[in-house]
Amino acid sequence: MKPIKHLYLHFADGQRLALRFPQQSDDPAEVARGIRKQMESPVISIEVDGDLLIIPRASIKYLQISPAPMRMPETTVLGAELIE
Template identity: 70%
Template sequence: MKPLKHLYLHFQDGQRLILRFPQQSDDPGSIARNLRKQLESPFLSIQVDGDLLLIPRESIKYLQVCPAPAALPEPTIIGAELVD
């Protein structure tokens, strides 16, 4: 069984959507390329319970993927911590 990942979508209007899905690939390079493609698209596309969910990028404040993929898109700042 592939490891599970969590995606937290934080929207401009303050709402949040939490998704759980299996790791999409074992190839770190493929993961980084696909992540970059998603970020360059005007819509975030996700298959959810057999349906295609298209979320306009301009409605998203930020995304959080947990745990982080092994390969990250360049440039990514590594080792940061959230501070209140």
């Protein structure tokens, strides 16, 4: 069984969408490429319970992936902590 990942979409209007899904690939480089492709697209496409969600990137404030992938985009700052 593949590890479970969580994706939290935080929208500009304050709403949040939480999703759970199996890890999409065991290859860290392929995961990094997939994240890069999604970030470069004007929409994020996600299959949920047999339906396709197409979410315009313009409506998203930020994304949170948990746990983080093993391979991060090149410009990622590592070791940060959220403070309030």
